[in-house]
Amino acid sequence: MTATSRTSPVIARSSLEVDMPQPPKRLTPSRGPLDLFGSEVRRYRTMAGLSLAQLAEQIPYAPSTIGEIERGESGCDRGFAEQCDRVLDTRDALTHLHDGLFDGRSAAFPEYFAGWPEYESQAEVLRSYEPLVIYGLLQTPGYADVLLYGDQQAIEARMDRQAVLTRAEPSPPRLIYLLPERVLRSRVGASTVMHEQLHRLADPVSPRLSVQVIPDGAPHPGNSGAFVIATLPGESRIAYSVAEPHGRILDGRSDVERLHERFADIATYALPTDLSVALIREIADEVWKP
Structure with a gap:
């Protein structure tokens, strides 16, 4: 078997993985406040027609950070909710939800520990x-x-x-x-x-x-x-x-x-x-x- 024939299946599989991105994680808001808050961020972002990268261009948070928050994998401070409200035109819905769910607690913990x-x-x-x-x-x-x-x-x-x-x-x-x-x-x-x-x-x-x-x-x-x-x-x-x-x-x-x-x-x-x-x-x- 030639070197080309051995490696071509790997190349094809890699191309398939690039062409078919993983679907967004299915959220279960009832699991807890992080999932609930994340699901609302994703909902408002989707309604605004913005991708993670497009939202990140307008607020001081990286796409990866926004993604972790949306998936309920990370907490965030109140400032994140305020920035999203401004860009997504939510009429302060996310800030109000953040106050009700966390009462300032999430800002007291590092993001990696907040959940x-x-x-x-x-x-x-x-x-x-x-x-x-x-x-x-x-x-x-x-x-x-x-x-x-x-x-x-x-x-x-x-x-x-x-x-x-x-x-x-x-x-x-x-x-x-x-x-x-x-x-x-x-x-x-x-x-x-x-x-x-x-x-x-x-x-x-x-x-x-x-x-x-x-x-x-x-x-x-x-x-x-x-x-x-x-x-x-x-x-x-x-x-x-x-x-x-x-x-x-x-x-x-x-x-x-x-x-x-x-x-x-x-x-x-x-x-x-x-x-x-x-x-x-x-x-x-x-x-x-x-």
């Missing part, structure tokens, strides 16, 4: 592994203040997310949190901040919360970064993984199952909850007591 709090609120079980800092849903305001460089809007948004653990209806998610012992010994802010934070971990806000510590020196497969797995109604799973340059939401079955297996492997090296709580209190009072 995750909605999954947290839907979750029946959350499994979190954090190798460097305390998990966000369990941080004190003082600890969060140091990590977020005093950004009050971001701090308040993080504290607001924690309400999912103490809500009455529906029942709070079951939270299983794993962390290495070194996180308890790594300074974030003053000693008073660390002392308060560790006692916050040792005094769980919900009986549905368990914190388990991996003792120093225990080898484990948890050195690839932080991640959270949310089990949603119907036993479907979605995950948030922290990676460079930023985190991302994973909904591919193979990716999520791989993280689920890693979590189970890491958990085998963790102390039981009662011994973990005792170790947390010991470190709080011996290392961080002011």
Whole structure:
């Protein structure tokens, strides 16, 4: 067989892929505020007869960013809604919808994270592994203040997310949190901040919360970064993984199952909850007591 005959099917297939673009993602507005807002942006853009590129020429947002917002994959600030209202002549419909859905919250989160709090609120079980800092849903305001460089809007948004653990209806998610012992010994802010934070971990806000510590020196497969797995109604799973340059939401079955297996492997090296709580209190009072 000649080289030409071997490569020609690949060329033909590539041409077909170029000529037949993928259809737009089908949106389900009832899935949550990001999908609802994105579907309305797409609707008004289509009614105006503009492509993503044409809209991007008139507002300070890239076509890829607009596409992510329309697909419900990314949140946006209020300014995006205002710009779209101006160009698409919506009579402020998108700004009004943004205010009603987000109340300014989406601007407090990075775009790549904006969709995750909605999954947290839907979750029946959350499994979190954090190798460097305390998990966000369990941080004190003082600890969060140091990590977020005093950004009050971001701090308040993080504290607001924690309400999912103490809500009455529906029942709070079951939270299983794993962390290495070194996180308890790594300074974030003053000693008073660390002392308060560790006692916050040792005094769980919900009986549905368990914190388990991996003792120093225990080898484990948890050195690839932080991640959270949310089990949603119907036993479907979605995950948030922290990676460079930023985190991302994973909904591919193979990716999520791989993280689920890693979590189970890491958990085998963790102390039981009662011994973990005792170790947390010991470190709080011996290392961080002011």
